[in-house]
Amino acid sequence: MALITTAGTETLRSHLFHDCDNSGGGRQTLIFGEAHHIYTVLSIIIHCNALNATTDKGHLFLKGHDGHAGTSGAELTFASFNIPVGETFVFNDKFSFNGVEPTGTNVLSVSEQTAIAGQTGSAIQELKFKADSATDDFDIIVTYIDQNNA
Secondary structure, eight states: OOOSSSOOOOEEEEEEEEEEOOOOSEEEEEEEOOTTEEEEEEEEEEEEEEETTTTEEEEEEEEEETTTTTEEEEEEEEEEEOOOTTEEEOOOEEEEEEEEOOOOOOSSSSSHHHHHHHSSEEOOOOEEEEEESSOOOOEEEEEEEEOOOO
């Protein structure tokens, strides 16, 4: 039976990423936002397979519109962690983000906040991971709910 993902649906999703490192720009997109979608992240499980140096870290961040400075493409780091090889980091604090946010807008007024909720812009939001080194190696599982309001 096919999974229905049309407007008005809510689906539980999971993505797996093997051997994530810092090569090719150093950023792995875990969730690529889409207009009129709301993503609720349930958990991110990260296993460390190898590190270039014992002090290397992994970082989770959102890329999107910065409501403070009013700029697009900002990267907001919400978790950084240093785990030994063979160990696992679990981020299981729930949070939500929009697929798209307006550009050139600071969150100052009711109408601007309504524009953010309506996702009337073009700045794609992305949940991303990056490692400190090209020889770091992490496996990642992200589980989330995708609410399609298109």
